[in-house]
Amino acid sequence: MGSSGSSWKLVENSKFPKGKIVAVVVLDGWGEADPDEFNCIHLAETPTMDSLKKGAPEKWRLLKAHGTAVGLPTDDDMGNSEVGHNALGAGRIYAQGAKLVDMALASGKIYEGEGFKYIKECFDNGTLHLIGLLSDGGVHSRFDQLQMFLKGACVHGAKRIRVHIITDGRDCLDGTSVGFVEMLENDLAKLREKGVDARIASGGGRMYVTMDRYENDWGVVKRGWDAHVLGEAPHKFRSAIEAVKKLREDPKANDQYLPPFVIVDESGKPVGPIMDGDAVVTFNFRADRMVMIAKALEYENFDKFERVRFPKIHYAGMLQYDGELKLPSHYLVSPPEIERTSGEYLVHNSIRTFACSETVKFGHVTFFWNGNRSGYFNPNMEEYFEIPSDTGITFNAQPKMKALEIAEKARDVILSRKFHQVRVNLANGDMVGHTGDIKATIVGCKAVDEAVKIVLDAIDQVGGIYLVTADHGNAEDMVKRDKSGKPLLDKNGNVQLLTSHTLHPVPVAIGGPGLRRGVRFREDLRNASLANVAATVMNLHGFDAPSDYEPTLIEVVDSN
Numbered sequence: 001m002g003s004s005g006s007s008w009k010l011v012e013n014s015k016f017p018k019g020k021i022v023a024v025v026v027l028d029g030w031g032e033a034d035p036d037e038f039n040c041i042h043l044a045e046t047p048t049m050d051s052l053k054k055g056a057p058e059k060w061r062l063l064k065a066h067g068t069a070v071g072l073p074t075d076d077d078m079g080n081s082e083v084g085h086n087a088l089g090a091g092r093i094y095a096q097g098a099k100l101v102d103m104a105l106a107s108g109k110i111y112e113g114e115g116f117k118y119i120k121e122c123f124d125n126g127t128l129h130l131i132g133l134l135s136d137g138g139v140h141s142r143f144d145q146l147q148m149f150l151k152g153a154c155v156h157g158a159k160r161i162r163v164h165i166i167t168d169g170r171d172c173l174d175g176t177s178v179g180f181v182e183m184l185e186n187d188l189a190k191l192r193e194k195g196v197d198a199r200i201a202s203g204g205g206r207m208y209v210t211m212d213r214y215e216n217d218w219g220v221v222k223r224g225w226d227a228h229v230l231g232e233a234p235h236k237f238r239s240a241i242e243a244v245k246k247l248r249e250d251p252k253a254n255d256q257y258l259p260p261f262v263i264v265d266e267s268g269k270p271v272g273p274i275m276d277g278d279a280v281v282t283f284n285f286r287a288d289r290m291v292m293i294a295k296a297l298e299y300e301n302f303d304k305f306e307r308v309r310f311p312k313i314h315y316a317g318m319l320q321y322d323g324e325l326k327l328p329s330h331y332l333v334s335p336p337e338i339e340r341t342s343g344e345y346l347v348h349n350s351i352r353t354f355a356c357s358e359t360v361k362f363g364h365v366t367f368f369w370n371g372n373r374s375g376y377f378n379p380n381m382e383e384y385f386e387i388p389s390d391t392g393i394t395f396n397a398q399p400k401m402k403a404l405e406i407a408e409k410a411r412d413v414i415l416s417r418k419f420h421q422v423r424v425n426l427a428n429g430d431m432v433g434h435t436g437d438i439k440a441t442i443v444g445c446k447a448v449d450e451a452v453k454i455v456l457d458a459i460d461q462v463g464g465i466y467l468v469t470a471d472h473g474n475a476e477d478m479v480k481r482d483k484s485g486k487p488l489l490d491k492n493g494n495v496q497l498l499t500s501h502t503l504h505p506v507p508v509a510i511g512g513p514g515l516r517r518g519v520r521f522r523e524d525l526r527n528a529s530l531a532n533v534a535a536t537v538m539n540l541h542g543f544d545a546p547s548d549y550e551p552t553l554i555e556v557v558d559s560n
């Protein structure tokens with residue numbers, strides 16, 4: 001029985017043959033936008049993706065990938081990998097972390113839950129530490145939520161607070177760190193006026209400190225640990241404003257990669273290492289880049305790096321980040337209860353599944369796809385294969401990333417005919433797009449297109465079916481624009497490069513020799529989103545989706 005009491009058995013759909021090999025290809029950060037010199041997908045040679053669009057208009061369409069259509073608080077919220085892959089895999093739209101935290105803060109329920117009570121136990125004698133991303137991107141965290149929580153924590157008894165800041169420049173413009181730190185310092189000054197000893201204690205850039213994901217590079221987390229917990233870092237400053245301003249003076253510096261720093265007092269002593277008896281909250285709501293630091297903060301037995309000191313703390317995540325590992329065990333807001341995902345259904349219906357990506361996106365087609373759940377549903381039916389990503393570089397240095405390797409692996413698996421579903425994520429549009437390097441992003445997009453061709457050719461050989469889509473936009477628009485769409489210039493007259501995702505829709509295309517004649521996209525689902533993909537894929541495997549899934553995108557029209 002499914003966890004809601006319904007049966008796992010899917011109804012067979014006689015219109016769609018069973019047993020076909022289906023390739024599900026997710027192009028990370030590949031949206032659809034008007035062509036211009038900032039649209040790297042348009043600028044790149046992408047004959048395969050172009051042919052999907054132009055070759056069969058009834059088998060190509062756009063899907064919403066941002067805002068309320070994927071469970072984000074508003075339609076001004078750009079899409080992201082977590083909500084995108086959650087929707088693709090779960091087939092339903094859940095209120096996502098950003099929205100759940102908004103609601104818990106607005107109602108005050110956040111302060112009534114078990115998680116807050118747990119950290120509150122330390123308020124009388126210990127310090128409350130807040131670790132997280134300073135950003136208004138709404139992807140991993142939101143600055144206004146931090147502001148509200150700081151106030152609320154004080155109202156509820158916090159007397160000494162230390163904030164450990166991770167600078168962004170990836171979900172928001174590079175250079176915005178300075179403004180965020182100034183605003184945060186203002187807020188903390190106001191708390192100090194009220195008698196709360198509140199300060200920034202340490203920090204660093206998100207891609208270099210603390211926020212690694214999928215165990216790509218534990219060194220990143222160690223740098224964060226040393227700064228936040230031990231109070232040790234190569235750079236020491238008397239204030240965080242001085243820290244970000246000074247560190248950004250290096251011509252190569254940017255917010256994403258700021259080195260770790262600690263704030264020290266007049267005698268050079270760190271103002272806020274994490275000590276026995278303290279409370280710690282990681283205030284990001286998004287899971288992937290918090291799992292590693294959460295393990296370091298929570299696990300008694302931990303061997304990924306030398307922690308030197310493992311303070312006895314009360315630790316809570318803003319959310320629980322991994323539903324399978326129950327990590328962390330204490331949290332302030334319950335995560336969306338994503339259950340009965342398409343992956344789980346399919347293994348119950350004898351669909352053998354293979355999922356593959358490179359490290360930086362590996363959890364996207366496994367963990368996020370399965371509703372923020374690590375591990376297999378049934379190891380006899382599934383294989384998840386990770387291709388190690390390059391480490392220690394920014395991806396504009398290697399813009400082809402592992403696209404070719406992923407595609408070749410997928411090709412071999414398809415040709416082996418051992419699996420019914422072969423699911424991959426190709427990272428380039430997103431990961432290179434985040435660097436803001438237009439030339440490199442064009443190279444990355446071309447590599448993605450070549451990879452898609454390899455997969456589609458293999459599908460051709462086995463008489464299979466493909467579904468190619470994306471999780472949100474990124475590479476199709478690399479410039480910040482005003483409301484009329486005109487590129488914005490900075491104070492030196494240079495265009496402001498956009499490193500973040502976008503609000504654009506994404507393409508979805510189906511095809512392959514195994515696709516029954518007469519299958520086409522329905523015309524009655526104008527507002528369809530990523531969440532409609534799961535039911536579509538279930539059809540391609542020969543099943544109807546459960547009735548509470550968002551409807552399938554496809555129909556069969558008999559030509560005679």
Ligand SMILES: O=C(O)[C@H](O)COP(=O)(O)O
Binds near residue numbers: 080082170171289434
């Ligand atoms: O974590 C990141 O790299 C960005 O904040 C969001 O990118 P993603 O949603 O594509 O992973």
Ligand SMILES: [Mn+2]
Binds near residue numbers: 029081082430471472
């Ligand atoms: Mn993504």
Ligand SMILES: [Mn+2]
Binds near residue numbers: 029081431
């Ligand atoms: Mn991204």
